[in-house]
Amino acid sequence: MxxxxxxxxxxxxxxxxxxxxxxxxxxxxxxxxxxxxxxxxxxxxxxxxxxxxxxxxxxxxxxxxxxxxxxxxxxxxxxxxxxxxxxxxxxxxxxxxxxxxxxxxxxxxxxxxxxxxxxxxxxxxxxLSPSVTRRLIAEFATRPGQHRPRPVSLTSLTDRETEVLRLIARGRSNGEIAADLVVAEQTVKTHVGRILSKLGVRDRAQAVVVAYESGLVTAGE
CATH class of the missing domain: 3.40.50.2300 (Response regulator)
Structure with missing residues (x-):
C-alpha cells in the first residue's frame, strides 16, 4: 500500500x-x-x-x-x-x-x-512527462543569472549517460529513450540509476533541474 x-x-x-x-x-x-x-x-x-x-x-x-x-x-x-x-x-x-x-x-x-x-x-x-512541466523548467532555468557552475559530478558521467540525461531533461520516458538509442529499456533503467547515483539526486526531477541549471540542456534544443 x-x-x-x-x-x-x-x-x-x-x-x-x-x-x-x-x-x-x-x-x-x-x-x-x-x-x-x-x-x-x-x-x-x-x-x-x-x-x-x-x-x-x-x-x-x-x-x-x-x-x-x-x-x-x-x-x-x-x-x-x-x-x-x-x-x-x-x-x-x-x-x-x-x-x-x-x-x-x-x-x-x-x-x-x-x-x-x-x-x-x-x-x-x-x-516530468506533462509538457507544462518541461515548459516550466525550461522557462525558469534559462532566465538570466539562473545558470550555475557545472557540478563536478557531471564530469563523472559517461558519454552515454550524458546523452541519456539530456533525453530525460527533455521529458522522454525510459521507453522513448530506449527507442531513440536503439537499446533495451532495462539498459536505460540501468543508465538512469547510475546517473542519479553519480549526481547525488533522488529522482529524475532533480536530475532535470541539474541538467538545466548547469546549462547541459537549454530551452529550444
Missing amino acids: IKVLIADDQAMVRQGFGALLGAQPDLVVVGDAANGADAVSAARRLDPDVVLMDVRMPVLDGIAATRQLLDGRSRDEPPRVLILTTFDLDDYVYEALRAGASGFLLKDAPAADLVNAVRVVAAGEGL
Missing part, C-alpha cells in the same frame, strides 16, 4: 482528494494538513510515502515545508513530495523542485492523472 498525506489549506480539496485516493485499492490516505507547518509535523509522525503539497498555504508555504521535510528528516528514505498548484507557470513550483519535490500537478488535472501521479512518484520516478 502507498501511504499518502494531503496538505492543502482548503478543506474541500483535502476531502475530495482524500475520497478519490482512498477509493484506490493500492492507496491509503494516512492524514491531512491545512498548512505547511502541520504538513511537516504530520509527515514526521505518520511516515507517508507521498505528500501531496499545495504550493500556497498559510503559516508555512509548500516550498518551505518541502525543504524542511526533505532536509530535516532522519529517515533514510524521506517521503516523495508532489506539488499541487493552480498555476501552470509559477516561480514557486520551480523553487519547489529545487527544494527536492519529485514533480508537480495542476489541481484541475483529471482524477486519473492525480491517481497516476501518486503512483509514479511513489515508484521513484519524477513526474
Whole structure:
C-alpha cells in the first residue's frame, strides 16, 4: 500500500482528494494538513510515502515545508513530495523542485492523472512527462543569472549517460529513450540509476533541474 498525506489549506480539496485516493485499492490516505507547518509535523509522525503539497498555504508555504521535510528528516528514505498548484507557470513550483519535490500537478488535472501521479512518484520516478512541466523548467532555468557552475559530478558521467540525461531533461520516458538509442529499456533503467547515483539526486526531477541549471540542456534544443 502507498501511504499518502494531503496538505492543502482548503478543506474541500483535502476531502475530495482524500475520497478519490482512498477509493484506490493500492492507496491509503494516512492524514491531512491545512498548512505547511502541520504538513511537516504530520509527515514526521505518520511516515507517508507521498505528500501531496499545495504550493500556497498559510503559516508555512509548500516550498518551505518541502525543504524542511526533505532536509530535516532522519529517515533514510524521506517521503516523495508532489506539488499541487493552480498555476501552470509559477516561480514557486520551480523553487519547489529545487527544494527536492519529485514533480508537480495542476489541481484541475483529471482524477486519473492525480491517481497516476501518486503512483509514479511513489515508484521513484519524477513526474516530468506533462509538457507544462518541461515548459516550466525550461522557462525558469534559462532566465538570466539562473545558470550555475557545472557540478563536478557531471564530469563523472559517461558519454552515454550524458546523452541519456539530456533525453530525460527533455521529458522522454525510459521507453522513448530506449527507442531513440536503439537499446533495451532495462539498459536505460540501468543508465538512469547510475546517473542519479553519480549526481547525488533522488529522482529524475532533480536530475532535470541539474541538467538545466548547469546549462547541459537549454530551452529550444
